[in-house]
Amino acid sequence: GQNIDQPTEMTATEGAIVQINCTYQTSGFNGLFWYQQHAGEAPTFLSYNVLDGLEEKGRFSSFLSRSKGYSYLLLKELQMKDSASYLCAGMDSNYQLIWGAGTKLIIKP
Amino acid sequence: DVKVTQSSRYLVKRTGEKVFLECVQDMDHENMFWYRQDPGLGLRLIYFSYDVKMKEKGDIPEGYSVSREKKERFSLILESASTNQTSMYLCASRIPGDSHTQPQHFGDGTRLSIL
Numbered sequence: 001g002q003n004i005d006q007p008t009e010m011t012a013t014e015g016a017i018v019q020i021n022c023t024y025q026t027s028g029f030n031g032l033f034w035y036q037q038h039a040g041e042a043p044t045f046l047s048y049n050v051l052d053g054l055e056e057k058g059r060f061s062s063f064l065s066r067s068k069g070y071s072y073l074l075l076k077e078l079q080m081k082d083s084a085s086y087l088c089a090g091m092d093s094n095y096q097l098i099w100g101a102g103t104k105l106i107i108k109p
Numbered sequence: 110d111v112k113v114t115q116s117s118r119y120l121v122k123r124t125g126e127k128v129f130l131e132c133v134q135d136m137d138h139e140n141m142f143w144y145r146q147d148p149g150l151g152l153r154l155i156y157f158s159y160d161v162k163m164k165e166k167g168d169i170p171e172g173y174s175v176s177r178e179k180k181e182r183f184s185l186i187l188e189s190a191s192t193n194q195t196s197m198y199l200c201a202s203r204i205p206g207d208s209h210t211q212p213q214h215f216g217d218g219t220r221l222s223i224l
Contacts, residue, residue: 004151045214102151
């Protein structure tokens with residue numbers, strides 16, 4: 001079956017770094033997406049990886065290892081506004097997204 | 110910026126009612142999607158549409174139908190609402206792109222309660 005696993009909840013301190021992991025099993029693979037969702041709001045696109053390696057976008061970076069079925073989202077210099085849920089989604093061979101349940105990130109001062 | 114608008118943020122309906130959830134996007138996107146989001150579960154795809162008049166079943170289509178009469182509008186219909194359809198419903202749209210790997214853009218969601 002197809003499956004996306006990510007931690008349910010994580011806590012980090014303002015100004016610190018946090019890594020949110022995601023493992024995936026999909027029928028075929030056409031890339032992996034990360035979205036951010038603040039409570040009561042729409043998910044917003046953060047990153048897309050299809051090749052192995054690290055992609056950096058400002059304070060956020062996303063990493064992919066296709067051989068390990070593994071990705072992570074790295075958030076640096078955490079700010080209170082980064083408190084949100086982070087959704088990992090793998091795209092299968094039919095270009096359909098398989099979504100994880102999301103990781104709720106709590107930032108403490 | 111892409112704007113995806115869902116007609117209601119909160120909706121309360123009764124069991125057995127026919128419920129319409131409306132979604133409109135303003136960027137001429139061809140692909141549109143309906144998901145439901147429940148605590149502890151990932152987004153689950155109900156229906157999607159790759160063009161006007163076209164519709165495809167997603168992973169959980171039972172109890173739902175859709176309508177895509179115009180490119181910008183994608184409607185989700187609960188034929189006879191039941192309490193297990195109480196959920197957050199999210200609409201999304203996407204440019205198809207060369208390989209369908211363009212990101213989806215979401216509306217703010219409709220929190221539907223069926224009593």
